[in-house]
Amino acid sequence: MSAAESLVDWEEMLGATSPLAALLPGFHVRVQQQEMAARVAAVLGDGGVALIEAGTGTGKSFAYLLPALLSGRQVIVSTGSRALQDQLIEKDLPILRAAWPQSLRSLRLKGRSNYLCPYRLQEALRDGVTATLQRDLLRVADWAAATREGDIAELRSVAEDSAIWPLVTSTRDNCLGADCPAQSSCPVLEARRQAQEAELIVVNHHLLLSDLALKAEGKGDLLPSADALIVDEAHQLPELTAQFFGQHLSAHRLAEWGRDIRVAALAEAADDGDLRAAAQDWEHAVQRWLESAGEGRQEWCPDDDAGVAQQFRALLRCFEPLHGQVRAAAVRGKGLEQCARRGEELQSVLAHFAAPGLEEQEVRWCERRGRGLLLHATPLDPAETLQKHLFSQFDAVLLTSATLRIGGDFAQTRKLFGLPESKDFLAAAPFDYARQALLYLPDGLPEPSSPGYTRACLEAALPVLEASGGRAFFLFTSHRALQEAAAILSSRLRYPLLVQGQAPRSRLLERFRTAGDAVLLGAASFWEGVDVQGEALSTVIIDKLPFASPGDPVLQARLQRIRERGGDPFRDLQIPQAVIALCQGAGRLIRSEQDRGVLMLCDPRLRSKGYGRIFLQSLPPMRQSSELAEVQDFWRESA
Template structure:
């Protein structure tokens, strides 16, 4: 598979008056000087590419390696565009860490630096989901309490309390006290925090919210105030989940009107939209809606309860996995749930219309909660009953803790949704350190709907601005070709021996990335036994605390699963070895991924490469990217899966990785690690 040029330019729209390249370069220089930084070629190229894309109203895909300074590179032209045009730019990120960096660090300093050149200081707002804010109506009794008499419980003087009930009561009392002083109502500003269970007593989800038109205290609503401010600022910062919900519900439902959307960590966008568009139906959910209907609205729906029981029986008899041919009993049960929920909604509407006008706020809130619960059941059941060729449905097996089997439905592809809901009526800049697969932007462009066999292509450009790091000199990619291919029976002794030898040569200093929690725990135990070294494992403590200890203690290693593949940024000698146990393909029994691969095959493509290998390539690149986080970093990425060197698809995966110097020699890898350990351990090292 030949790698195309890193710049793939498609048909452009006519230019309009905008920030030009010279002005963007000058503004970037101003910001870099203000931040005390140095000019970076990749950052300058990226800022220029964003400027050109905005001027041409052409979508842009930018791969920018770690250390490029990509947030400043896109913020400078985005802010200048918003100020000059009197329009608005939205920046969406996948992780809380990057969102905080943009809002708390980058934008304040950038705004101060640009104010003289732009004529005023740019403005911004952080926009979160409703459940992140206190609900005034719920605090005032506008909704039924989730726990009996919780708000009437005061912690007795001197009570240090034992047991969940006492702790929950004290947390809720503290929340009510905080509600009287907070200016934002934002949960993240509460320090120390409270449990999720306590927070639910004072917040509502988007589904439960009455809405600004019906809420009696809408004028004092924290969430509505943030949304109002977001309609007035130059830049709105949000997350992929909010962006996905806005796309599904229709533009303007959550995000304010904007003509420029910057998607950072864009490799996560399609998966986040898939997650938001995935729905679940179970007997428990149906039963909860029926109970809510009875308790909150005084309506008894025998039909809904009976349909829930039928669904439970049908799910118990159904085989787990994708529903290519649905059992008649399951189809009938889903249809019964749909019909019963529709009837319950009609009955609820009639009861609401006949309610007395002087009815109190809690009664109105109770009926709203009942309506929301039943409406959700109806919507999912109706979608499942439609059995659309554009959806994939499957049954999940019963799980630990008494979890019952349930039905799931997800879109076969989100490319069309992205194309129609995000990549229309605005310019989109999508950026990530891992945006090319196998050296090409084409796979990501297709996942965004920018490639279509039946419609004109949306204009887009792909640019790889490189990285300030010299990967070939700073890192080694070691593939353990001599090891056995990974299996399902756990980690063999040969793999544990290899891992222990590498970690010993590195003097600890190892981040282990594993495909499952079981594998991480097995590896941690095996290495501790073989070396006697300290190996932290995900689950031993809260993850931020584990990462801090790993960074502070050079001889300590940290093993874990997917949370570590993207979320760890530890420059310096504490992380000189990154170990990946196996190529992170999706599970072979994942019904959605299997259905997507089959659809690609049916269309004449290669489903394995387009779905499974593409998924693995992004995860592998993210994991390998944990090694080099600064210009002085040195180390080894060790992949203990020989298929990366021996399989036909290995070349595609290696093309997606940073350009490390490659070897299959275990001696070479261990010797390099030993030298690095000696240098780091030396006085002044």
């Protein structure tokens, strides 16, 4: 079937007389949605890789879910967030199945930590928990007796960040696997069994990449081998791939291993005081290593003279004696046997971070965050990893997002994904940006490197906030700038001020919507995945072009690699990454046909630097102005 013939069919499937139109009173006919569905169907039928940019309001979830459901193929759909995963399963797919009852069976599959572990729940009930967790534990126990799926998101009466969840869920490290006495009632195993039988499986990127990484290591799999893959929010995939195909080691993981050895030894080898003492020595060595690291990120060199490297070498000297003792004691119980298995895995990871000279393939770095210390080994080129481990695994791969084009085309995006060619398609947003939005580029602001830059941005933004009556997101590229702005605006703003970090994101958004005239200050987590429709969000202000921190060791290593290969690091990596991030932030503004708003970009480099036009060309086609009076007129006209 050609794309043109397919389009005729999809006009009927998603048109004014379609089953969806009969089922949904507010259904909008969108030509872009029909065209995208036709493209998705063609790629699912013919194979290959497609890049599809689908603007906000296209209705892209229906445009890929319906062709997938009717394709007759086993399809995995991967989303960038658990919220979108839940939306597809709980809202979109039930609607589509009601309209087309003959469509394929679908299933949501999450990572292990999202499911109850019956064995660990029983252990927690037997051993007891602290008084502060007792109520949450009893709620979990009551729910466990009634749940069918064991998905912890079902239990809304226990907070997502409750300390009870790590005690009643499992990780790869502490799962007993085939030796678990509660294996027959394991929700994780049941979910994976059902996934083998489902034709459409909805996962998130973390689970997808965990599965591909396990397969690459020859350590089994988490997902069935499907015919096709659809990746929503695909702009996140290169960076996440680098994370999941790297090596990671945390002080928490090392300390937990020592603690679990002590607990298992007490229960299964109480007479072995030497083993418990060795485990305690190990925990002390981990703590000394943790305390030796400075805050922030830095390159990791295992044989240099820095204190953190010296303490790591001391840690290695403690490892072999403890590992030998726990292996010898493994025959005395399942807990010790599992600790011995974990020791084998830790031995491999420790050796990786102790080995010299792996700079050609990866960059190794350490990161101290509060009370945590992590070592990372990150692949230098995620595009190579995607080619080898993702695109080769499926007959058809569709990558879709609201932000895939850079400077108006897909060429740079293909480079980021390592694609020599792709089937490209733009499903433009169905909004009238020229009427609905105004892009304000204020004159007279200093260079972003200026010490007074944030204060200058605020002075320029205050009259804009007055003109819109609050109702704004003010997005920052750094937490330092966000905190400076919060301190200044707290005494200058007559609207409710909400600041990231004051409360969980979901609660801040709820307060923002309820207030109706609030100003919310946010950093990274508010630049994407946030949907506020209507008048409550009428202005988005962005302080700087979101270039990645030049001091980041991963970025520095990648830039050097591009230079060595004769490329231009700024053009080939830094600009594409920043364009996608900026378009995600700008995309918070217009979310429906009724929305109107002002996008204010403070950074003067948009007009003073040649590369600024790449950013401007990548934004929706809004009317531009550098006059505050036009912003004020825009809101007077709206009123």
